[in-house]
Amino acid sequence: MLNKSEQLSNLKVGVIGIPGKWSTEVLADRLEAKTGFRTVMDVRDIALHLDTNKVFCKGLDLTELDGVIIKKISQVYSPTTEDRIHILSHLEALGVPVFSPTGSMGKLINRLSGTLALQQGGIPMPKTRITESVEAAFEIVREFGAAILKPLYSTKARGMVYLREEDSDETVRTQLAEYQQTQPLLYIQQALNLHGRDLGMVFIGGEYFCTYARVGNAEAWNTTINSGGRYEMFEPDAELIELGRRSQACFDLSFTTVDIALTDEGPVVFEVSAFGGFKGALDGCHLDAAEAYANYVLSSIDNQKGN
Template identity: 55%
Template sequence: MTELKVGVIGIPGKWSTEALADALESRTGFRRVIDMAEVVADLDRPALMCDGLELGGLDAVVVKKISRDYSPHTLDRLELLRLLEQQGVRVFSPAGSMLRLIDRLACTVTLRNAGIPMPQTRVTECPGQALAAVREFGSAVFKPLYSTKARGMRVLSLAEGERGLKKHIARFHQDNPVMYIQRKLELPGRDLGLVYLGGEYLGAYARISRGDAWNTTIHSGGKYAPCEPGAVLIELGRRAQAPFALDFTTVDIAETEHGPVVFEVSAFGGFRGAREGAGIDAAAAYADYVLQGLAGQ
């Protein structure tokens, strides 16, 4: 065992958070799960406190989950972690890297600038332009800028009719002033999650959709399954995650008749998919990586 003190920022009681805390405790003898909802930032000192613990006294924190749901407020929580970095506390992954992944548009712009293939996408604040996008695509997925597991997404198609489309677009626009719209792709009933640790490929899993679901998320009834992507997909995933300089991540890739496309890069990565679909103990691998990184500082 080492004497390093590494905290886990996550959701107390959640499996992935506790699994990572267990893995670090077994290697260091220290365990602390930090709920950002309980953190106080004293900007005068400056210091971050959580239940009597000054986080600046830790050697590192590993961010497994910053909040239960994504929202602009999530960005505020990540900003606070920059205080820790300034104090010399290592944050896995770096706060600046995660900041660019919480907002779906920031992630997409970074991927597009890197030349990563993605579904055709339109972004607009104008309902008329949103309607034009549906006409162009035939069927489109309207996505909130802050969401996970397809929550809040809405599929709209020409089958809705002109009046129906205008009504549904107006309703979506009420909660989403900036509308992010992607062409709905015809997929083979699955997409892939490729796992990377320190930029190196660790393994992959598939998400298989339920028969009547348009997406493959577990939230919508999908299930994990093994898969063995070829070298082309592994390299595409590596290129997609590279601009973000993350310590641990999952890249969501779909295979289409026109070639593979990337849907997104995860700020935190999926432990359960890695375990159930690929047989990877991601918590153990990540804990080893963190401790090796601290030893090499």
């Protein structure tokens, strides 16, 4: 009989991500170190053959793998990202374990569906309103004071527009009208005082892993690393961890980061990530989330096989 280490070393788990990107490659490295098998796949190279119920990537039959991890499915979110999720859902339906489950990730590609899931789960969020009416949007912005327009498909604050309380009525109306040229459905969120920091709370298989802070550049309105922010360690209390746990429990994700801010009105959740990154945990908390995630995936597959 094979021992546990030998059982895991026989597993073949592929990584769908962005070839050459650190988070994709480091996850593949961790899996290779444990199993001896390594493959990184660009989702654009995947071909679904419905006539034979096969899924290929450059000659590799994905239906013969023991599992697939979707580390990244797109550099930026778009309706095409949802189409890619649908393709991979068929691989899942054929019996190949997919991490995270495609149904869970699909809810988070579109900002509105993810927000509604959190709202229905009773999760505290900034005041958020959605409309197609520019006039209604104008009234909402003026009621909020400062507001942020958020695209339905975006990550890392890309495409967001900050409307300041001191902006003139004409400026606000113009920005709303221009924004609606590319974003017909206006997603408007009240801008809160984040005190220059928000949090990334990491969960693996629904279990708390760590929390890091993103500390913003004083010249930027958001705290993203893309805008000059930096990672720092943060120690949350039990109540804050429970908020993060409840938030990610609105979905069924193998690996995720919950974005939380500590505001004057109390903690609020901005979103739950469909994929989540490893850099914040490494730089902020000095923890190897890729290693922990690889261990979780291999153990899950092994348990499903009944070993």
